[in-house]
Amino acid sequence: MTDFKEFADVCNQIEHTAGSLDMTEIVSEMLLSVSSEELPVVVHFVMGDVFPAWSTEQLGVGPSLLYTALSRSSGLPLKEIENLVRTTGDIGETAIAALKKETRNQATFSSFMDDTPSLSIMEVFERFNNISRTNGKGSQTTKIKNLQYLFNSATPEESRYLARLAIEDLRIGVGEGIVRDAISKAFNVPVGEVERGFMLTNDLGLVAVAAKEGGVEAVSKLGMELNRPIKMMLAQVTPSIETAVNDLGVVAVEWKFDGARVQIHKDGNNINIFSRRLENVTRSLPDIVEAVRGNVKADSAILEGEAIAVDENGNPRAFQDILKRFRRKYDVETTVREIPLILNLFEILYLNGEVLIDMPLSDRRDVLVGCVENSVRLKVDDQVLTDDVEKVNEIYSAALKAGHEGVMIKNPNAPYSPGKRGKNWLKKKPVMETLDLVVIGAEWGYGRRANLIGSYALACFDPDAGTFLPIGKVATGFSDEQLAELTELLSGLIVVESGREIELKPEVVFEVAFEEIQKSTNYESGYALRFPRLVNVRDDKSPEEAETLERIEGIYLAQKSRS
Numbered sequence: 001m002t003d004f005k006e007f008a009d010v011c012n013q014i015e016h017t018a019g020s021l022d023m024t025e026i027v028s029e030m031l032l033s034v035s036s037e038e039l040p041v042v043v044h045f046v047m048g049d050v051f052p053a054w055s056t057e058q059l060g061v062g063p064s065l066l067y068t069a070l071s072r073s074s075g076l077p078l079k080e081i082e083n084l085v086r087t088t089g090d091i092g093e094t095a096i097a098a099l100k101k102e103t104r105n106q107a108t109f110s111s112f113m114d115d116t117p118s119l120s121i122m123e124v125f126e127r128f129n130n131i132s133r134t135n136g137k138g139s140q141t142t143k144i145k146n147l148q149y150l151f152n153s154a155t156p157e158e159s160r161y162l163a164r165l166a167i168e169d170l171r172i173g174v175g176e177g178i179v180r181d182a183i184s185k186a187f188n189v190p191v192g193e194v195e196r197g198f199m200l201t202n203d204l205g206l207v208a209v210a211a212k213e214g215g216v217e218a219v220s221k222l223g224m225e226l227n228r229p230i231k232m233m234l235a236q237v238t239p240s241i242e243t244a245v246n247d248l249g250v251v252a253v254e255w256k257f258d259g260a261r262v263q264i265h266k267d268g269n270n271i272n273i274f275s276r277r278l279e280n281v282t283r284s285l286p287d288i289v290e291a292v293r294g295n296v297k298a299d300s301a302i303l304e305g306e307a308i309a310v311d312e313n314g315n316p317r318a319f320q321d322i323l324k325r326f327r328r329k330y331d332v333e334t335t336v337r338e339i340p341l342i343l344n345l346f347e348i349l350y351l352n353g354e355v356l357i358d359m360p361l362s363d364r365r366d367v368l369v370g371c372v373e374n375s376v377r378l379k380v381d382d383q384v385l386t387d388d389v390e391k392v393n394e395i396y397s398a399a400l401k402a403g404h405e406g407v408m409i410k411n412p413n414a415p416y417s418p419g420k421r422g423k424n425w426l427k428k429k430p431v432m433e434t435l436d437l438v439v440i441g442a443e444w445g446y447g448r449r450a451n452l453i454g455s456y457a458l459a460c461f462d463p464d465a466g467t468f469l470p471i472g473k474v475a476t477g478f479s480d481e482q483l484a485e486l487t488e489l490l491s492g493l494i495v496v497e498s499g500r501e502i503e504l505k506p507e508v509v510f511e512v513a514f515e516e517i518q519k520s521t522n523y524e525s526g527y528a529l530r531f532p533r534l535v536n537v538r539d540d541k542s543p544e545e546a547e548t549l550e551r552i553e554g555i556y557l558a559q560k561s562r563s
Helices: 004-015 020-033 039-046 063-074 078-088 092-100 105-113 121-132 139-152 154-168 178-185 191-201 204-220 241-248 286-295 319-327 332-340 361-370 391-402 480-491 548-562
Strands: 234-237 251-256 259-269 270-275 300-309 341-349 376-381 384-386 408-409 421-428 435-443 453-462 467-474 494-498 500-502 510-515 514-519 525-528 533-536
Touching: 004 020, 004 039, 004 154, 020 039, 020 259, 020 270, 039 121, 039 178, 039 204, 063 092, 063 139, 063 154, 078 092, 078 494, 092 154, 092 384, 092 510, 121 154, 121 408, 139 154, 178 204, 178 494, 241 251, 241 259, 241 391, 241 408, 241 421, 241 525, 251 361, 251 391, 259 286, 259 319, 270 286, 270 435, 286 332, 286 376, 286 384, 300 319, 319 332, 391 408, 453 480, 453 510, 467 510, 514 548, 525 548
Parallel strands: 234 421, 341 376, 467 525
Antiparallel strands: 251 384, 251 408, 259 270, 259 300, 300 341, 408 421, 435 453, 435 500, 435 510, 453 467, 494 500, 510 533, 514 525
């Protein structure tokens, strides 16, 4: 069994390594050194995750619970733990500082100072597993006891990374790109094969085990499985309809609904529905479940569509109403009556055991139409093939008149690329361009708003490093009611407080409008937003779906070319 200290030592080495190629080499060597049982755990751990993205398991350890565990492990008052967090600015450094205090019990203190490893990687994983499966009365106490056990068995270096892993924020700059390349290097499997395996499974741990045990052949046999959601293909903004048609030629045009995207897995009469964050939302959407059960004529299928909320006249309701449906856990029947949904299907990825993502869009469309019976609550959305700009403009105008966002313009010859954003799917909306950015920090307000969070630090995403790069703040245009809702939403994500400033776990995505993007040395991204303002809180999007630095740079260069 591999000691957790070995993992912690590797993390420390990576944390002090600047180049991605060097990081990849270090990760590769670690993957080679562990057993097949440990391998998927290490793959997820090194990216700061405990479970794969598709898993329904959630650790559910917030900062307050972690502070309590550190308090009990160290013997320090909770207030002192909070002060240490403010001083160090990092929960990992706080763990070391707290656990070195002489108030720690003598047996544990001796083990800590001797630097004697007593934890294995699998034991840490099992403790985290216990925490995730604990719920109901007394669950908080049980979770704290599991964390106490880990801290009381840890060396200094281990405690730093245990604390960070407990809130799934490892802070060493290793993302999917580095791990993908490390798997390729470690087990001599082409990067393209590793990437495809990841696309089909949404689990780099699973891909790593296949690569270790069976090489290229085993990785090439990996496929999609029902009830294991995969990342959804993404669209990028087109500057104009004319540009899109000129670039693609004949295009497939669909309305862009103002709704919530879902991925539906049908296995006989068993239906599971996943949000674009890959959360299982089946229990909140019983009307959609019944519509799929009655109208999709397939033994097994994986489909995608957009769920929209409608009023008594069939007109689209506000996006926030859709989120009420997705958030609802209790008295779902009442919400179903109050906010009915319509599902517009536009994709099929899998049918009766056959993976379809390599087929051209036009062929997938034929398969989709062939296995769906349209009804009032569920239908295949309308699609038009054309190379006529005027025709696309007509469809665009009709979508806006019906109260929707605009149009999707797709390449009819393109395969489905899970998790990828590119020119095969383009979106056109009339409003000022917006960005989806992650909230990574905030500030408490002044005066009568002193108990409300009133300014929000925003970041874009670096997918290779798995990190979020600051790009600015949004602070204007909020009502007291909105600030109260956001304060409630974000309070449970506070990692560090220092005076009025707050560091937040990167979980919440804001859709932000802006006047322009400017070069800036004030932010790590190298850019800043001019006159940003909040458009929406995108509960349906994961932090990894935030705008990438590459996209920010592209918008900046496009601005320069137009000026």
